[in-house]
Amino acid sequence: MIRLLSIICLIVALYPLRIQAQGPEGIDIVYDCRFNIQFDQQRLLVPFHARLLSSADYTYFDAVRDKSFELGEGIEYANLPDTLFQVIKSVSKSQMLFASQSLSGKTVYYQDNLHAIEWTLTDDSKRIDQLECFKATARFRGRDYIAWYAPSIPVPNGPWKLGGLPGMIIEAYDVYENLYFLARSIRYRETKDPPYPVAD
Numbered sequence: 001m002i003r004l005l006s007i008i009c010l011i012v013a014l015y016p017l018r019i020q021a022q023g024p025e026g027i028d029i030v031y032d033c034r035f036n037i038q039f040d041q042q043r044l045l046v047p048f049h050a051r052l053l054s055s056a057d058y059t060y061f062d063a064v065r066d067k068s069f070e071l072g073e074g075i076e077y078a079n080l081p082d083t084l085f086q087v088i089k090s091v092s093k094s095q096m097l098f099a100s101q102s103l104s105g106k107t108v109y110y111q112d113n114l115h116a117i118e119w120t121l122t123d124d125s126k127r128i129d130q131l132e133c134f135k136a137t138a139r140f141r142g143r144d145y146i147a148w149y150a151p152s153i154p155v156p157n158g159p160w161k162l163g164g165l166p167g168m169i170i171e172a173y174d175v176y177e178n179l180y181f182l183a184r185s186i187r188y189r190e191t192k193d194p195p196y197p198v199a200d
Contacts, residue, residue, distance in 0.1 A: 025055060025056060025189065025190060026053070026054055026055045026056070026188070026189035026190075027052075027054050027153070027155060027168070027186065027187070027188055027189065028051065028052070028053050028054070028186075028187045028188075028189060029051065029052045029054075029159075029168070029183050029185070029186050029187075030049070030050070030051050030183070030184045030185045031050040031051070031052065031063075031159050031181045031182060031183050031184060032047070032049075032050070032181070032182045032184050033047070033048040033049070033050040033063045033085075033159070033179075033180065033181050033182075034046070034047055034048070034177070034179075034180040035048060035063070035178070035179055035180075036176075036177075036178035036179070046065060046066070047065075047066040048063035048064060048065055048066060048085075049063065049064050049066060050062065050063035050064075050085070050159055050181060051063075052157070052158070052159055054155060054157055055189075056091075057090060057091050057092050058088070058089065058090055058091075059087075059088070059089040059157055060087075060088055061085065061086070061087045061088075061089075061159055061160060062085060062086040062087070063085045063086075063159075063160075085159075085160050086098070086099035086107075087099070087160060087161060088109075089114055089157070089163070090114070091114070093114075094113075094114045095111055095112070095113070095114055096111070096112045096113065096114045096115075096161065097109045097110070097111055097112070098110045098111075098112050098161065112161065114163075114164075115156070115161075115162075115163040115164030117138045117140045117145075117161075117162065117163075117164055118138060118139075119136040119137070119138045119147070119164060119165055120136060120137050120138065121134065121136050121165075121166075122134070122135045122136065122137065126148065128148060128150075128170050128171055128182075128183070131150040131152060131153070131170055132150065132151075132152065133148040133149060133150050133167075133170050133171065134148065134149060134151065134167070135147070135148055136148075136149060136165055140161075143174045143175075144174060144175045145162070145172060145173070145174050145175070146172065146173055146174075146175065147162060147165060147169045147171070147172040148169070148170050148171040148172070149165040149166065149167040149168060149169045149170065150167045150168050150170050151166055151167040152167070153167055153168035153186070154166070154167060154168075155167070155168045156168075157169070158172060158181075159172060159181040160172075160179075160181070162181075169181075170182070170183045171183065
């Protein structure tokens with residue numbers, strides 16, 4: 001009887017570890033995104049469909065312009081590309097690649113530091129759908145940002161170049177909301193492989 005109780009206690013003690021070990025290896029998030037293409041001049045918010053595909057080491061993020069959105073008469077997109085904010089992050093390499101289009105239309109990648117943002121954590125909290133999220137603030141590249149992250153998704157990542165918080169960023173924006181992200185759907189993936197080709 002004592003042996004049986006010992007086995008039951010051992011199974012109960014190991015059960016949470018087994019669940020965690022069988023947990024998802026990746027996460028895919030779709031964000032609603034708005035970007036002011038007249039940054040710092042006037043407000044002209046253009047909607048984008050953004051996605052974040054993350055595995056244990058690599059993350060891919062991009063935002064594709066909503067082509068059904070009409071700018072209005074006399075206003076043109078000029079050189080605004082269809083895909084914006086393409087970012088590839090590697091935790092093991094501690095680096096981030098940021099894609100930009102040259103004047104010739106060629107995609108050029110620039111290397112940046114991974115999560116080089118000094119966040120200030122606050123006790124402010126709110127619920128975004130079913131997730132309890134906490135507020136963090138930071139000044140990054142001359143702009144003030146607010147992020148709401150979910151500790152229940154213990155992945156220190158988020159849209160665009162944002163990340164480095166103790167949980168996935170669910171909502172983020174600069175204080176003037178020239179750039180705004182809000183997670184619309186979250187899906188877990190049972191794979192360790194990165195969801196896109198990764199260059200060495």
